[in-house]
Amino acid sequence: MNVSDALSATVLRLRRTQVEAPGRQEAPVRADRRTKNLTKRLRPGDIAVIDHADLDRVSAEALVACGVSAVVNVARSISGRYPNQGPELIVGAGIPLVDDADPEALTRVREGERLRLEGDTLYRGDEPVARGTVQDPVSVEAAMAGARAGLSTQLEAFAANTMAYLQRERDLLLDGIGIPAIDTGIEGRHVLIVVRGYHYREDLTALRPYIREFRPVVIAVDGGADAVLEAGLRPDIIVGDFDSVSDRALSGGAELVVHAYRDGRAPGMDRITDLGHKAVVFPATGTSEDVAMMLADGSGADLIVAVGAHATLEEFLDKGRSGMASTFLTRLRVGGKLVDAKGVSRLYRSRISPWALTGLVAACLLTIVVAAVSSPAGQVYLTFLAARWDTFSYWLTGLLT
Incomplete structure (x- = not known):
């Protein structure tokens, strides 16, 4: 529902x-x-x-x-x-x-x-x-x-937090220093980042044709892994501190990346160890959503499609955290690679239209008929089919009379 x-x-x-x-x-x-x-x-x-x-x-x-x-x-x-x-x-x-x-x-x-x-x-x-x-x-x-009426004060605080984050994470944002190596191949591929946020269900439904055609690497952020499973998909990578994701999602075979504090503390690692899994640690000050985007960008993604992520200033402020400054700067770093799911669903059209597929099937059937009529083997097969049809017609006529 x-x-x-x-x-x-x-x-x-x-x-x-x-x-x-x-x-x-x-x-x-x-x-x-x-x-x-x-x-x-x-x-x-x-x-x-x-x-x-x-x-x-x-x-x-x-x-x-x-x-x-x-x-x-x-x-x-x-x-x-x-x-x-x-x-x-x-x-x-x-x-x-x-x-x-x-x-x-x-x-x-x-x-x-x-x-x-x-x-x-x-x-x-x-x-x-x-x-x-x-x-x-x-x-x-x-x-x-x-x-x-007091929004200007929040905007000033937002700008101050943005500058403070830039000073702390300058090496990570500008040069990608600190992004861990992962086993999942992302180089040159599309990446779908799923956050259990704004309209994620509707966006995943609208993106089904795109997902079927491009087979993007699916990176789920914490509870986004369960959203991916609900949509009938499988996450390739799960990123977060793992406080809102189910054991079922963590045990599904996805590569796990634990979002840790900048000093290396990773509270989510205890849960991973208890479940008997292995994980890569990514220390960063920002949100897990930002970590997923930087991981995709640093691993060579050709395009990043965001589902349920924060996209507007109103959404940044609605979250009510100073950490949203990192989200703003992360989007500046990723740049033109990042596309919101709604933009993809509105612009994307399947490369194969229903009319083209119908025409292809009709052409194949016509080719089969022409080959059957013109070849000796086809003539024999048509004679056999005609005899079978005559037998069926005789049986049906006798049944009715």
Whole structure:
């Protein structure tokens, strides 16, 4: 089920619930400080308790796709630092959003217990568990307007972070020093980098003809490996710290590249060792998405197609991390090699059109007929077929009469 289907189903379900009991939700509750960990456990109809300041769009899409009945955030979903898109998506789907709730709610609730959300308060029986501020489209739009007004401050911080990253990673960005050697052959080939981010499902579906024809090297970034498997493909390389990828994906035979800190510490290596696999270490300051692009570029990729990656300034800021500066500079380094998946799906057309394929089949059949008529062997075979046809016609006529 894609995000749009899940969103439609959630809206219909919430409308039915609101008719039965306006302003009231009673459902199992699941809580986690990390939203991406919580979405792995959520079931349709659950109340999600999260701790996610400046809720971004990717996390909100994941919550909507899980079919939650309500979201209780112990942090501020819109702090005003920048116009993050997550809250708009949540309230736009008709999902109640209680914001800036009591932080103790994360420890007060028990996994899977049924609690009741009425208005701005989460109850266990008649006992209040957490109280916050209900967000609606009007309040979200007002907060977003204030955030846009302060956007210039975020742009200045973004520029400062960009310069600081350039100073730290000058050798890597300019000369490619530090990019590890890998076994997978990339030189002169197309590379498809899959991040479980913006519209990754739709992009992978649109790229199927391109993938069939060009057979690109598939580099998955962390949870993008599971997205690749869901699409019926196999990753050739998996890059990341491996905190959001399944054991099944890691054990699928792909080459593993652990994104490590600049000092060489690689927390993801412990998991790889426990699974009995080997991995290449890539120390870098940026994000795993950047590491994948630099790996493809440094290994001689002819073209890099990005799925689910950050492509616009709004998406950089929506992530809410200073590390997005590295993403900006990485794109400058890769340059003209990098193409967004949407651009490929709009411009790419299969080299073999259906009409050309039909014409080829017709020409082959005509050649076979001409050869059969003009050759002695063909004459014998046609005589044999005619005799068989006469036998069949005689049998059929006798059957009917």
